[in-house]
Amino acid sequence: MKKLRETFRPESGYRVFFLSLLAMGLGYGLYKGVIDNYLAEIVSMNEFDRGVVEFFRELPGLALVFLLAAMYTLSAESIYKIGALVMLGGMGMLFAVPPARLWVTLAICIHSLGEHIQLGMKNTLSLQYAKPGRGGAALGIQNALTQAGTLAGYFAVMIAFLFVSGEGSFRGFFLVSAAMIALGTAASMKLSGRSETDKSRSRFYFRRKYVKYYFLEVFYGARKQVFFTFGPYVLILFYNAGTATISLLFSITAVCGFVLAPVVGRIIDRLGYKVVMVADTLILVIVCFLYGFAHHLFPMNVAFIVCCVNYVLDSVISLASMASNVYVQDISDSPEEVRATISTGISVNHLITVLIALFGGWIWRTLGIETLFTLSAVLGLCNSAYAASIKTPVRRAE
Numbered sequence: 448m449k450k451l452r453e454t455f456r457p458e459s460g461y462r463v464f465f466l467s468l469l470a471m472g473l474g475y476g477l478y479k480g481v482i483d484n485y486l487a488e489i490v491s492m493n494e495f496d497r498g499v500v501e502f503f504r505e506l507p508g509l510a511l512v513f514l515l516a517a518m519y520t521l522s523a524e525s526i527y528k529i530g531a532l533v534m535l536g537g538m539g540m541l542f543a544v545p546p547a548r549l550w551v552t553l554a555i556c557i558h559s560l561g562e563h564i565q566l567g568m569k570n571t572l573s574l575q576y577a578k579p580g581r582g583g584a585a586l587g588i589q590n591a592l593t594q595a596g597t598l599a600g601y602f603a604v605m606i607a608f609l610f611v612s613g614e615g616s617f618r619g620f621f622l623v624s625a626a627m628i629a630l631g632t633a634a635s636m637k638l639s640g641r642s643e644t645d646k647s648r649s650r651f652y653f654r655r656k657y658v659k660y661y662f663l664e665v666f667y668g669a670r671k672q673v674f675f676t677f678g679p680y681v682l683i684l685f686y687n688a689g690t691a692t693i694s695l696l697f698s699i700t701a702v703c704g705f706v707l708a709p710v711v712g713r714i715i716d717r718l719g720y721k722v723v724m725v726a727d728t729l730i731l732v733i734v735c736f737l738y739g740f741a742h743h744l745f746p747m748n749v750a751f752i753v754c755c756v757n758y759v760l761d762s763v764i765s766l767a768s769m770a771s772n773v774y775v776q777d778i779s780d781s782p783e784e785v786r787a788t789i790s791t792g793i794s795v796n797h798l799i800t801v802l803i804a805l806f807g808g809w810i811w812r813t814l815g816i817e818t819l820f821t822l823s824a825v826l827g828l829c830n831s832a833y834a835a836s837i838k839t840p841v842r843r844a845e
Contacts, residue, residue, distance in 0.1 A: 454581045454588060461576040463637045465592050468569070470631030471531070472593040476600020477624035478538065478558075480697055481608075483679040484690040485617045489546045494680055498808025500552050501676040505804050507560035508797035514564065515790050523575065523786055524638040527568040531632040533561030538628055542621035546614060566793055569593075570772050571786040580716070582776050586769040587712020591705045598701035600624070605694035612690075656778060657788050659837055661795045663724070663771050666830035668796035670731065671768075672803040673823040674761045678738070681816055682758070685742075686751040696755055700762035711766040720770035720777070724834035727767035731827035734760050739820030774837070 455461040486492045492500065507514075518526055537558025544550035569589060577585035604620060653661075682688040682696070715723050734757045741750035741757075772789060779785045810819045 454578060454584045455576050456578055461573075463634055464572055464576065465589075467527075467531070467631045467634040467638075468589065468592050469596040470627050470634060471534070471565075472596025473600045474534075474538065474596075474624040474627035474631060475562075475593075476597035476697070476701070477603060477620050477627065478541075478600075479597070480601045480604030480694040481617050481620050481690055482555075483683055484693060485546075486551070487680070487683050488690075489614050489617060490548060490551055492548065493808075494677070494684060494811045495808035496548070497676065497680050498804050498806070498811075500548075500555060501672070501804035501807075502801050503552055503556050504559040505672070505797055505801045507556065507563045508566075508793055509801055511563050511566075511790060511794045511797070513794075514560075523568050523571045524635075527565055527572065527638065528632070528635045530561045530564030530566075530568065531628070531635045533564060534558055535561070535625060535628045535632055537561060538621060538625040542618055542625055563793065568786075570789055571782075574772070574776055574785060575782050583712040583715035583720075583769065583773050584709065585712070586772060587709040587715075587766075590708035590712075590766065590769065594701045594704035594708060598698055598705060600627075601694045601698035601701055605691050605698055608689070608691040608694065653791060654784075654788070657775065657792075659833065660771060660775055660788065660792055662833055663774075663830060664792040664796040665799045666728075666826055666833060667768055667771070668798075668800040669803050670728070670823045670826040670830065671765060672800045673735075673807060673819060674738075674758070674765075676804055677807055677811060677816075677819060678758050678761070681738070682751070682754060685816065686747070686754070688751070696758060700759050703759060703763050704766060707763055708766050708769075712769060715767075715770050715773055719839060720774045721834060721837050721839055723767045723770040724774075724837075725831050727764045727770075728827035728831035728834070730764050731761070732824045734764070735820040735824035735827065739817045743817075 483497075486497060486500065515526065518529070521529075537554055537556070537560065540557060541551065541554035544554055570586060573585045573589040574582050603623075607620070608616065679688075679693055679696075682693065688696075711723070737744075738754050738757045738761075741753040744750070745753060771792070775788050775792070776785050779788065807819060810822070
């Protein structure tokens, strides 16, 4: 509690906001813990099908800037609430529809729409509620709370699937996830803050000084998508990992995120976002190499463990993505500009993300997982080189 008081303005609505994040995180953990195995085991989707689903799941992110432009008169709090309601509708639909590819994909897409609407608002609200100079710490705490809720969901899935199986079990978790999202939605309705109307959001908000941020988002989105979409599917299809095993792995990544997100936030504040962004993707090269080539270097049982360890490492270094948001805050002229720029960055991110999702499965099927993760490593190096070219504003050194 002391860290919260030191980081956030007491008059802000951060307490209710974090209660919502915690409930939403729990709902997401229940959903994410089962969805990959549900698609593989119940809906019978192969690696290419999984890429197609992810392509449609990411389309709302690509359209985000236009969706937010349509809501430009609303505050960040109001947009966050709308996202929660849309997420709830998508999860309810996922519970209700039969395991047919079309219906399941549509439900996932609706849930993703709400998730993406909220995505930029979570960072924006955390930065707005933070005290001056505490942006990195605020984002770290936000990530830690979300990870805490997600962790609880993963643990629930892991324990349950030691004893149950079948379509009914998956459907039950979708129902409980919907209930948790409903709780988070109810909490979000108590957010009373009203940020100023940002007229720049009535159009695609683009400013020349943020060009490097946009390119960083492109590189990060591409390399992130490979692990997010195909990392678990490699373990499921290539190494035959079950739902309980995948949920255990997700639980470990959530624990690491909960413990290390505040640490990474403080490192960003202390060392600067540039150092963190460069170091992050240099480590990624090693992670990608081992994930793609472990089965050539070790026996399959050992290779599986190596891949699991590297999946966790990727989740840890992904926390460094907070640095780009702090970079935006550092060079912006107002909180409203931060909000508009982060939202535009998410859509720019998805310009490449949707292509990686669509063609990643094809690359895996035709060229192998080695090529897929080599591509991720190359994109990470591009991200690192581009981050190194950032000129840190003089005022950070004062």
